[in-house]
Each structure stands twice: as structure tokens, then as C-alpha cells.
Amino acid sequence: MxxxxxxxxxxxxxxxxxxxxxxxxxxxxxxxxxxxxxxxxxxxxxxxxxxxxxxxxxxxxxxxxxxxxxxxxxxxxxxxxxxxxxxxxxxxxxxxxxxxxxxxxxxxxxxxxxxxxxxxxxxxxxxxxxxxxxxxxxxxxxxxxxxxxxxxxxxxxxxxxxxxxxxxxxxxxxxxxxxxxxxxxxxxxxxxxxxxxxxxxxxxxxxxxxxxxxxxxxxxxxxxxxxxxxxxxxxxxxxGPLLESEIQHRPEITYKYFKPDETEVDLLSYISKIYLYTTIVKKIQRTIEKDSFIYLPNFLLENMYEKLCDDVKNENIKWEKTTPADVQNYEIANEDTLPTVLKNFYNIFKSIHIFHLLKQYTELDLVPEADHMKPRMKIELQRWSRGCYMLINDKEVIQPYSKKDAETENNENHKTDEIDRSLKAELKDGSSIAGKIEDTSNESKSAKSDDQPNFSTKHDINTIDEEILIVDKETATQDRIVVKNPHGKTQNSIGSKSSKGKEKLPISRTASSANCTKSVGKASMSVAFHQSDSTDTEDYSSNPPSDPESDTSQSDNEEKDNRPGTLDVLLQFHTENATDDTTIDYIDPKQKDGALIHIPPQDNHLCLVYRTADTCRCNEYVNHYCKGYFYTLVCSYYE
Incomplete structure (x- = not known):
């Protein structure tokens, strides 16, 4: 053709x-x-x-x-x-x-x-x-x-x-x-x-x-x-008659990966202390283990977040358009052009300290404790505006290490081992990167230093779930915000009372999408569709995600289960410019009921999402009611 x-x-x-x-x-x-x-x-x-x-x-x-x-x-x-x-x-x-x-x-x-x-x-x-x-x-x-x-x-x-x-x-x-x-x-x-x-x-x-x-x-x-x-x-x-396909084989998606950086960073200069205490770290870990994601409000210190908000708007940052257009359309910051404060913050996510903290949050193997363990990450600062989108795409390939990569890292393993041993020692003596730990149930420790939150008052351990905004079945069913859309209907937003997210559901391209309803169980979300008969007029793409009805052998399923997952870490800026329906969505494109998680636009809320190899991330289309730019820092960590 x-x-x-x-x-x-x-x-x-x-x-x-x-x-x-x-x-x-x-x-x-x-x-x-x-x-x-x-x-x-x-x-x-x-x-x-x-x-x-x-x-x-x-x-x-x-x-x-x-x-x-x-x-x-x-x-x-x-x-x-x-x-x-x-x-x-x-x-x-x-x-x-x-x-x-x-x-x-x-x-x-x-x-x-x-x-x-x-x-x-x-x-x-x-x-x-x-x-x-x-x-x-x-x-x-x-x-x-x-x-x-x-x-x-x-x-x-x-x-x-x-x-x-x-x-x-x-x-x-x-x-x-x-x-x-x-x-x-x-x-x-x-x-x-x-x-x-x-x-x-x-x-x-x-x-x-x-x-x-x-x-x-x-x-x-x-x-x-x-x-x-x-x-x-x-x-x-x-x-007309079927013709032999001439579609070119698309090159594999490649990314620039970073291994843990040994540079010392002071997390207490950036992160709210509440999220560095052992008690809270354990609660976060339990929630992620149960629900595969968590939403942490006011994650960064207010003054630091304000500085970052100023920096992301710096006119000296060079923004590069993404392609291909049938997959995505937004801009990515050129890392070499980031201003100082933002650049330093950007590098924190490459630090061994963040890898270690995320390991505590998730129990994933994100710290290289042996030669064969090679955790890594990729990072990008995204700029979003009217007309931007990221479509369903299940073709992401995690690139394997090359022989050269392995030789280089083997030569530097002893450096990483030394850092890890140092971190373990800090954990043992109670002065870890997660902050100095206090047992809030022990009344004898009620007198705390200025750099230690008092859990018995403002951050009472019995109400800490409210501080972290762990979305469970009860809060999801009670807190609903009804918002209007241009077509005269109403849709429900599920989450905290401050959530702006509209229940607009991206789904598998193999499914008909009229009249969608959502059911919520704990923090995960599933979609039930009232199917209409599929016709030839509903299909537009020559490369849709795989057929959800295709047969999969038991061995194939076992192989999928054994594939490593990905931990996504997301942080948004200037979401006052975003519209309610510009959510970040996690779905299983091979399932007709594939909508899993919807992240609404909110400032200074860190979202951790553990996704399997069959789950993909996409962003809702940004319509013309968006009047400016908003930003998302996206980091993906691999075991």
C-alpha cells in the first residue's frame, strides 16, 4: 500500500x-x-x-x-x-x-x-x-x-x-x-x-x-x-482485496537508565519528616503491598516545593517534543538545561538514598546487595498543555544490560557495596535515611527533639491514615465529587474531598466504550462496560493492543508472573492549570475491564504505583479548557 x-x-x-x-x-x-x-x-x-x-x-x-x-x-x-x-x-x-x-x-x-x-x-x-x-x-x-x-x-x-x-x-x-x-x-x-x-x-x-x-x-x-x-x-x-502489509517494523523503545548514584544527599532538606519515620514507612509498605499504590499528600517541604514550582517555569529550560504522534504528544525537559534547584532535586531521584527509601516503602529489590542485582531507573520531567496526551501503549521494552554495561558496573560494585553497608549500619544504630525512629507507643519517649514530629499531638498514630490519604473502600464510597462535563452529563470523582479527578475511563481499544460504570474495591478500580456490538466503523488503529480474548497457556502466564515489575514515582506541579479530567491512568490494555488506577491532578502529592509488565500508564487528552502549562516528574524504578 x-x-x-x-x-x-x-x-x-x-x-x-x-x-x-x-x-x-x-x-x-x-x-x-x-x-x-x-x-x-x-x-x-x-x-x-x-x-x-x-x-x-x-x-x-x-x-x-x-x-x-x-x-x-x-x-x-x-x-x-x-x-x-x-x-x-x-x-x-x-x-x-x-x-x-x-x-x-x-x-x-x-x-x-x-x-x-x-x-x-x-x-x-x-x-x-x-x-x-x-x-x-x-x-x-x-x-x-x-x-x-x-x-x-x-x-x-x-x-x-x-x-x-x-x-x-x-x-x-x-x-x-x-x-x-x-x-x-x-x-x-x-x-x-x-x-x-x-x-x-x-x-x-x-x-x-x-x-x-x-x-x-x-x-x-x-x-x-x-x-x-x-x-x-x-x-x-x-x-477491497487484502494486500500484503508493508508496515515498517518499529524500533524498540529505548531509554536512558541510571544506576544508584553514591552522591550524598540530605533527604530531610526535601521530604516532610513524617514520611521518613519507621512507623509511617511500614504503613506505606503495607498499603502498597495490599493495593499496589499509595498517594502521599504534602510529600515535599512547602518551601522546597515552592522553589521547584518556580524553577519548572524557568525560560532557559529546553523542552523537546515526544513522538510518535500515534502514541504520545507532550514535552520533555532537556536535563542539561535545568536550573540549579531543580537539577539538584532531579538528581536526588537517582541517589542510592532514594533507592533505599523506596525499598523500605515497597520491599522491592532496589538496593544492589549482590553483584547480580542491578537496580536502575529512568526519569523525565514532562510539560503538559492543551492538545497533549499519552495513549495506551503496551510496547514498552525494558532494555537488557549490554556486556559493556555489566563490565562497567562490576568495576564499581565495591563502591555501591560500601554505600549499602554504610546505610545498613545507619539503620542498625537508628540514624537511618528514614529519620531517627521513635516508638510512639512508648510514653517515656514523649519528649522529642525539634527535628522529630510529635505523633501524640498533630501526627497522632491513630489518625495517620488520614495524613497519608490511604484510599480504601470506605473513603472511596463516602467521598465523591460531582463535576460537569461539556456534554451535559455528570461523572463521579473518587478519592479525597480535595480530589479534582473526573471518572473518565481510558480502556482497551478492543472494547466498546459506551455507558461506563466503575466499581471500587479497596484502592483498586475496575470498569464494567455495557457492550454494544462491535462494528468495522469502531476501529481506527492498525496497531491496537493485543486481543484480550486470545488464548494464553499456563506456562505463558507463569512466565508473565515471574517478570519483574516497575515502580513508578510521580510528582506534579502547577496543576491549577490542568482541567479536572487530565488524569494519569494505569490500565491493563489486554482486559476489557482494564482501568485500574486514576491519579487526579494535585500539587505536591507523591504517588507510588507498582505495575506489572502487563500494565501501562497513559495520560488523558488535555482539552482546550487548559489555559497554561502543568508538569509531572515521572521516575520508574526497576529491580
Missing amino acids: SNEMHENVGETDAIEPVAKRFKSSIISQHVGSMEFQKIFSNHWHGSKPVKTDRIEIITEPYRICKISDVLAENTFISKLKDELKDVESCRKNMDLYQFEQTKDLANVKSESIVQLYRTFESDLTDWMRNNTKIDLSGKISISSARYSDTDYLLCHDDNMGDRRIAFILYLSENWTAQDGGSLDIFDTDENGQPNCIVRSLIPEYNSLIFFEVSDKSYHQVSEVVSTDKVRISINGWFH
């Missing part, structure tokens, strides 16, 4: 005349004229762009055609739009898209819809086959879509199964660029992955856009930002 020309320009003389076939059709007569077809063929097959009042052909990054005034009568369009209002539809809501879609129009019996369907199935299919020289089977898929405020369909290629030509018929009048909802066209990099938007086509009333589906046909529907207009279209595919 892709943009290869299957015919030479000279073959345009062999085009079969089709003008007569449109005499009684709802298609405008100019579309069937010989002159129009010759213009199309010369430029389509010759890869020569053209733009007139009635036709536009774009040749880069792949061939796209727009035919204006494609339907002959406005009265027919009005009847068609009226009939579409009565067609059964449901809202589609997942990581890749958010909009309203009808069922396949093949089964709708309304007069105008039947006439349109038959015309596309016969006359228009013949026109496409004769003029594009693309082999078509006569099978078509058609549905109608409605995009209202904040709706979108992110970067995808349509390349699935036997789809050969994708099309969109626009039915909204007086649509402008200021309304959003443009058809954005992406170019591809040297690996065939979508990169940047190079063209944006504004929906034009009564125009038909179509293109050959290929491994390069990446496009999206940009977010609708109009609060009072609805973007209405009829869209689908002309199908």
Missing part, C-alpha cells in the same frame, strides 16, 4: 466514462464529467497537486482528494441530516477518541440514508475504482459522527483489514478554523512513524475528502473548540 503509484499518467486515456451513470444520481453532475475525471487522474496518478473551485488534490505526505459540492441538492442534504438525528448512536470515549457515532448505516431504512448508501455502494464505488485504479470489492462501511465541544479523534492511520479508501462527507455549514475539528495530516519519519502535522483541512459543507489507506495515511480530527456548533459528517471506507 502507501503512496506508490500503481498506474502511469498515460493510462488516463483508458478511464471508463462514468458521466451517464450520474444522471439520476444524488451526486453532482460535474463529478461524473469527463473533464473533471481527466483533471483528477492527471494529478492523482501524476502526484501533481492542484486546487480549483471544485477539486483539490494533495500529494504529500500522501495522496488526498477533496471534491466540493459533491451532492447535487441542498434539500436532499437537509432531509439526510434530519434522518440522521433519529439513527441510534452512542458516545465513544477512550484514549484515542471522544465523539458520538451512529451504528452502520447499511441497516437504516430511512429514505435519504438508503439512497445515499446505495449511491456510495454503486455509483461512487465505480467512480473510485475507475479513477483511482484501486481494486475495490464493492463492500463499503458507512456511519455518521457528531463532534461537539472537546471531542476529538487522535492520530491514527485507518490501516486495518481490507480497507482501501477512507472517505469523509462533511455536513456542517459555516464551519471555520476557529471552531476546531480540522482534518490534520501527519508526515512520517525515517522509521515510518507519524511525526508532525503538515496540513490541516477545514470541514467544508457538502465536500467529500478521500485518500488511499496505507501505512503512511496518518491523520486526526482535531479537538472541537466551539461551544455551540456540532461537526457532523458521514464517514467510512471502500473495501
